[in-house]
Structure formats: C-alpha cells, structure tokens
Amino acid sequence: MKIATLASALLLSIPFSAAAAEKDLHGTWKMVSQSQKLLDTGEVRAGRGAAPKGYVTFTPDGRVMGMIMNDKRPKPESVAKLTDQQRIELFNTMNAYAGTYKLEGNKLTYTFDLTHNEVPARASARQIKLEGRKLTMVNEPSAATMDGKMVQTTTVWEKVQAAKK
Numbered sequence: 001m002k003i004a005t006l007a008s009a010l011l012l013s014i015p016f017s018a019a020a021a022e023k024d025l026h027g028t029w030k031m032v033s034q035s036q037k038l039l040d041t042g043e044v045r046a047g048r049g050a051a052p053k054g055y056v057t058f059t060p061d062g063r064v065m066g067m068i069m070n071d072k073r074p075k076p077e078s079v080a081k082l083t084d085q086q087r088i089e090l091f092n093t094m095n096a097y098a099g100t101y102k103l104e105g106n107k108l109t110y111t112f113d114l115t116h117n118e119v120p121a122r123a124s125a126r127q128i129k130l131e132g133r134k135l136t137m138v139n140e141p142s143a144a145t146m147d148g149k150m151v152q153t154t155t156v157w158e159k160v161q162a163a164k165k
Helices: 002-012 084-092
Strands: 027-038 053-058 063-069 094-104 107-115 125-131 134-139 150-159
Antiparallel strands (some): 027 150, 107 125, 134 150
16 A cells, blocks of 8 residues: 555656657657666666667557666577577667557557566556657656565656658
8 A cells, every 4th residue: 555655656746748649659659768766765777777778669550679688688699509508688678569549548458469588577558758859758657677675666768750751
C-alpha cells in the first residue's frame, strides 16, 4: 500500500498537459534519456548507464515494439568467437518487447505478447507527456529488469523523422 501511495503521489507531482492524441504517438521514437528512481531510498540512478540507446515504434493498428540497450555492452570480435560470458552480458544489458498498446488520456498501457526475458511481471502502464517531438514516459513502479529493485522509470524519447523515399 505504501508503494502504491508513493507512486500515486509521484505521478500526480508531474505536470502532465492535456490528453495526448493517439495519432501523435504513431511512428518511431529514439531514446534521449532514461532514469530510475529507487522507491525505497528516493535515489535517482541511470539504470542503463549515462547514454542508453533505444527505439520504440507505435503503429496505427495498436502495436508497439521496443528495444533498449545499456550504454556499455560487450563488443565481441565476431559471432564465431563470442564467449558464453559475452552472451550473458549482452542479454543482461538489453530490454526488448512487442505487444499492443492502449491510450486513455495520458495513460498509455502495454499488453506484452513477447519480451526478451519472458518475465510476465513488467511495468505495463505509464503516464505520458507529449511536447512537440518529445515524449516523456513515467512508468508505474515495478521491479527493474537489471537488479529486481523497485523503481519508477522515466524515459524521454524524440520522434524520428520519416525516412526519405
């Protein structure tokens, strides 16, 4: 109950503007930044490093796909020389998912069809704020995929320009 109360207070403290329009989500977004607030201490950390990389795509038919990588990842010499330890580190420094999304006002909810680690307990709801080409998401509290600590993740995305044909 304490976590739910804290999470509600945190979400209400963020000034979200008028409801986002679903059509404004459509397209591909590149990650600008990501931070995690540890719920037990209030500490803010860069859970995936200072410069994580990622993309999320929203389609008009209600699908979402995303991939996020830590800023520091192993750089194997080749696939043939990839060690088991490098495979583990590569897996542990990523997050990937696909599913559907639903937008209700500023609440964006994902339903996951598949995830990189097959863990079903994931943050599926987030409050969003759209400002031009910038999208800020504040996830509901959940266990961090990196270490299992309860966090609230804030991710900022920038809309990717459509490819020239």
